[in-house]
Amino acid sequence: MREMLQVLDIQQLTMDFGGLRAIDGVDLEVRQGEIVALIGPNGAGKTTFFNCVTGVYEPTGGRMTVRPPGKNVAVRLNRLKPNIITEHGLARTFQNIRLFQNMTVLENVMVARHCRTRSGILGAIFKNAGNRREEQEIVDFSYGLLEKVGLQMHVNDLARELPYGAQRRLEIARALATEPFLLLLDEPAAGMNPRETSELDALITRIRDDEGVSILLIEHDMKLVMSISQRIYVMDYGRLIAQGTPKEIAENPNVIKAYLGETFDA
Amino acid sequence: MKAQSLPFIRRAASEIFQSLLVSCWFMFLTFPIMVIKVNPLERTIDWQWMRLVWIGLAVFPLSFVWRWLMKRKEHGGGQDGEDSWQKRLGEKIRADRKIYTALLAILAVFVAAFPFMFSSYQTQIMISALMYVMLGLGLNIVVGLAGLLDLGYVAFYAVGAYSYALLNHHFGLGFWPALPLGAGLAAVCGILLGFPVLRLRGDYLAIVTLGFGEIIRLVLENWNAFSFGPSGIAGISRPWFFGADLSLGQHTVFLYFIVLILVGFTILVVNRLRNSRIGRAWIALREDEVACQAMGIDKTRTKLTAFALGATWAGFVGCVFAAKTTFINPASFTFMESAIILSIVVLGGMGSIIGVIVGAMVLILLPEYLRAFSEYRMLVFGASMVLIMVFRPQGIIVGVRQHYRFGRKESTEEQGERDAASA
Amino acid sequence: MDYFLELFFGGLTRGSIYALIALGYTMVYGIIELINFAHGEIYMIGAFTALIAASALSLLGLNGPALLILAGLIAVIYSAAYGYTIEKVAYKPLRKAQRLSPLISAIGMSIFLQNYVLLAQTSDFLSFPTLVDEFAFMEPVSHIMRSSELLIVATTLVSTVLLTLFIKFSRMGKAMRATAQDKTMAMLLGININRVISVTFIIGSGLAAIGGVLISNHIGQINFYIGFIAGIKAFTAAVLGGIGSVPGAVLGGLILGWTESFATGYVSSDYEDVFAFGLLVFILIFRPAGILGRSTKDKV
Structure with missing residues (x-):
């Protein structure tokens, strides 16, 4: 097995809201090709963690760095705007689905090609050969992604008309269209039925294997988390209380006490 | 029983x-x-x-x-029902290329023959209506596509009009060179204003643009040395036509065709933009700012392009306005003017090109022809803005998104073009 | 010095009026996050109703301060009724709509009301009858402050104090504060949101009407358009002080009043409105949360 390179490195991340400390000195890393889960009870600070990493919030303290694979550089994420972070190769989905409701499914994905394409206003107006080609590439690329997540029959439907599970998959396709090397999934299985969840399980693994994208996900569905992740971080009250392989986490008395207790048996 | x-x-x-x-x-x-x-x-x-x-x-x-x-x-049943008959009609027209071309041809002939069929007075009114179509389509970029509520749109219209009037007055510059200059100046104003204010949340943005619009008008009214104050500028040249000495009626016909071509150009541009990389970014921004940024779109820059482009169009129409009336003063650029343009966009259907055209025709032509009711015009505007928002927020005509075909490897490009044109 | 004092009291008077109108903006914004664009029109309708009532009642032989108070009372009742109705017609059906929809509806309502008054009454200026003579005790200072100005400042002071007490101590006031904090939570606690919103509109509109009556009594003439400018300036005041904050509205009103008064007095009177709009643009760009407001973060 080849050396696992680090792609995301978070050190001592801290986030205060007024007097409230939502995240308290969290260290976390994701290595290339890994699927890592971040779990914890509601209000533990997981989504806030995502918001800090993706630039929605500006953290009060700590250091966030990404190392795009294949490039020998480290990019510090602190103080970067969300769109710049996406350009560097991080993409995310949202806990409460945030699709562009009145655009079609295909367009939702096409929007995400924005930062990988160039056409400007003049290009759009005069439609020269280069722009036509680029537009066609956007369409084809996006369609390919929709096939991958199994939404090709819905291309021309409006996003708001999709069933819930399909909306979650569309969010993943949309995030992938930005060509990330690290994908942050915020509760991708929320609201899905068991069958959809197992399909999602396969989809996430496939994304990792085919696209070489590393994945960090927040999830409450323990069965999913235990089956797909190589490593798990556990947060509670803004702190990291445990980390390790699924097996270690399942046996960790702290975790069982703070969080898993009853849910894990069920 | x-x-x-x-x-x-x-x-x-x-x-x-x-x-x-x-x-x-x-x-x-x-x-x-x-x-x-x-x-x-x-x-x-x-x-x-x-x-x-x-x-x-x-x-x-x-x-x-x-x-x-x-x-x-x-x-919710009723609305869907209405949408679907509209959708069905739209699809039918689109699907049958013959009907579509025929309709388009009839429309083209009618529009081209208009100034020769009707009196000069009627043509003047039509020119106004077409100008409002352009203003509506320009504001539609800002409000309908990018979702930025601009209540001071008339300020850019004034910039265009005064640019031409002043350049003409001081330097004798003609209509044709002034047209791009006026539009350019309006765009610059749009960028200068947009840069600081576009960070603001939607409703604050609306009020700031309103304030800005009023400031421009008040400055024009009071800065006599620059703008000749409330008395305005008279004797602005009409558009030059290969040096020909046109009569007033001929000038009207000429202006009609200028405006017609500009409207055609506007429709083409807005239609292409709407289904382009930039246009999708605008709509995405309107739908969800946070998600939009997370998809790698620069919020400020995208908003700024929409704002500047909207301003450019107002500048264009401003020049035309000055050339049409040959006299301008600040009274033409009040908040009510902004409100009228906004209600064209809102009533017609935000984001829809046909909707805006229908909106402009209804709002500008109806009061002209129903003179008896013209004093009730603003009353009806106001009431219909409320009613539309309450009962049909999407406007009279719902914007249709572009459809793509896959599977059999036909030319998706052409298909898209055709669909978009009739949307 | 006298000139300075005259401007000072002139600014205080203007500021008080702005504050009275701004309170309505701020309360409504605090509860449903809507810029009630038609609020200036409520103020105008208040002024018109008072003028109409005064004209009609004077036929019955009424006169003087009693007439002013009676006409004012009628104006307050009617404005409150208008405010209540507008909310029910133009805003309530849009509670769940996109953010810009209620604002567009409010602009439509504002245009409608202006033209309603214009068509039903007149587009000309109407002169407001002089109902209150100069107070005798104001004689020595009458060159720097008129009696009607004193009336405005005093009434504003009393109204604001009463409003603050109401919001602080009454049951409804507490419900209003709870609703402003968290609408869903307030609802779960058994607060009738619709009633809270209605009461907010009624109180805000009543205050605007008081402002309308007092300024008409002071300036002596009104037309259908006075609400537009006054509304925008009062909104500026509300934003200046920090929208959503009651003391902020008063503070913002006063600052705006003084700014205008001194700027027109010492700089130029041509650009009176430019100062106000300039201040508005400036504040929104550099401190959108206002002086006493807190900045909020959007939830993700």
């Missing part, structure tokens, strides 16, 4: 009672302002009791209609 009809009668009675109540309430509400008319000169009072009766009689049935529409809206 009786057991069935009794609850029905009871319900009908309660509905009637409700409407009576509403009707009484409005009679009470409008009593002082409608009935007691103060005569300012003689300081006497005219009692207009008939008005009260009319209010009562009008409100009573309207309240039924209101409740019925409200119920339909809550169940």
Whole structure:
């Protein structure tokens, strides 16, 4: 097995809201090709963690760095705007689905090609050969992604008309269209039925294997988390209380006490 | 039989009672302002009791209609139904290329023949309506596509008009070179204003743009040395036509075609933009700012392009306006003008090109031809803005998104073009 | 010095009026986050109703301060009724709509009301009858402050104090504060949101009407358009002080009043409105949360 390179490195991340400390000195890393889960009870600070990493919030303290694979550089994420972070190769989905409701499914994905394409206003107006080609590439690329997540029959439907599970998959396709090397999934299985969840399980693994994208996900569905992740971080009250392989986490008395207790048996 | 009809009668009675109540309430509400008319000169009072009766009689049935529409809206069934007949009609026209081309050809012939079929006066009115189509389409980029509520749009219109008027007055510059210059200046103003204010949340942005619009107007009114104050600028040259010495009527026809071509250009541009990389970014921004940024789109820059492009169009039309009237003063650029353009966009359907055209035609032509009602024009505008927002926020015509075909490897490009054109 | 004092009291008077109108903006915004664009029109309708009532009642032989108070009372009742009705017609059906929809509806309502008054009454200026003579005790200072100005400042002071007490201590006031904090939570606690919103509109509109009556009594003439400018300036005041904050509205009103008064007095009177709009643009760009407001973060 080849050396696992680090792609995301978070050190001592801290986030205060007024007097409230939502995240308290969290260290976390994701290595290339890994699927890592971040779990914890509601209000533990997981989504806030995502918001800090993706630039929605500006953290009060700590250091966030990404190392795009294949490039020998480290990019510090602190103080970067969300769109710049996406350009560097991080993409995310949202806990409460945030699709562009009145655009079609295909367009939702096409929007995400924005930062990988160039056409400007003049290009759009005069439609020269280069722009036509680029537009066609956007369409084809996006369609390919929709096939991958199994939404090709819905291309021309409006996003708001999709069933819930399909909306979650569309969010993943949309995030992938930005060509990330690290994908942050915020509760991708929320609201899905068991069958959809197992399909999602396969989809996430496939994304990792085919696209070489590393994945960090927040999830409450323990069965999913235990089956797909190589490593798990556990947060509670803004702190990291445990980390390790699924097996270690399942046996960790702290975790069982703070969080898993009853849910894990069920 | 009786057991069935009794609850029905009871319900009908309660509905009637409700409407009576509403009707009484409005009679009470409008009593002082409608009935007691103060005569300012003689300081006497005219009692207009008939008005009260009319209010009562009008409100009573309207309240039924209101409740019925409200119920339909809550169940959501009605709207979908309407959308679908519109959709079906649209699809039918689009699917049958023959009908589509035929309709387009008839329209083209009518539009081209218009100034020769109708009087110069009618043509003048049509020019105004077409100018509002352009203004509406320009504002549609800002409000309809990018979702930025701009209440000071008329400021950029004024910039365009004054650019041409002043350049013409001081340097004798003609219409043709002034057209791009005026548009460019308006764009620059748009960027200068947009840069600081586009960070603001939607409703604050609306108020700031309103304030900015008023500032421009007040400056034009008071800075006599620059803008000649309230008396305005007269004697602006009409567009040059290969040095020909045109009569007034010929000038009108010429101007009509200039505006017509500009409208055509505008439709082409807006249509192409809407289904382009930039256009999708605008719509995405309107739909969800946070998600949009997370998809790698620069929020400020995207907003700025929409704002500047909208301003550019206002600048274009401003130049045309100055050339049409040959006289401008600040009174043409009040907030009401912004409100009219906004209601064209809102009524027609935000984001829809055909909607805006229909909106402009209805709002500008109807009051012109129904002279008797023209004093009620703003009253109707205001009321319809409220009603549209309450009952049909998407406007008269719903914008249709571009459809793509896959599978059989036909030319998706051409298909897209065709779909988009009729949307 | 006298000139300075005259401007000072002139600014205080203007500021008080702005504050009275701004309170309505701020309360409504605090509860449903809507810029009630038609609020300036409520103020205008208040002024018109008072004028109409005064004209009609004077036929019955009423006169003087009693007439002013009676006409003012009628104006307050009617404005409150208008405010209540407008909310029910133009805003309530849009509670769940996109953010810009209620604002567009409010702009439409504002245009409608202006033209309603214009068509039902007149587009000319109407002169407001002089109902209150100069107070005798104001004689020595009458060159720097008129009696009607004193009336405005005093009434504003009393109204604001009463409003603050109402919001602080009454049951409804507490419900209003709870609703402003968290609408869903307030609803779960059994607060009738619709009633709270209605009361907010009624109180805000009543205050605007008081402002309308007092300024008409002071300036002596009104037309259908006075609400537009006054509304925008009062909104500026509300934003300046920090929208959503009651003391902020008063503070913002006063600052705006003084700014205008001194700027027109010492700089130029041509650009009176430019100062106000300039201040508005400036504040929104550099401190959108206002002086006493807190900045909020959007939830993700």
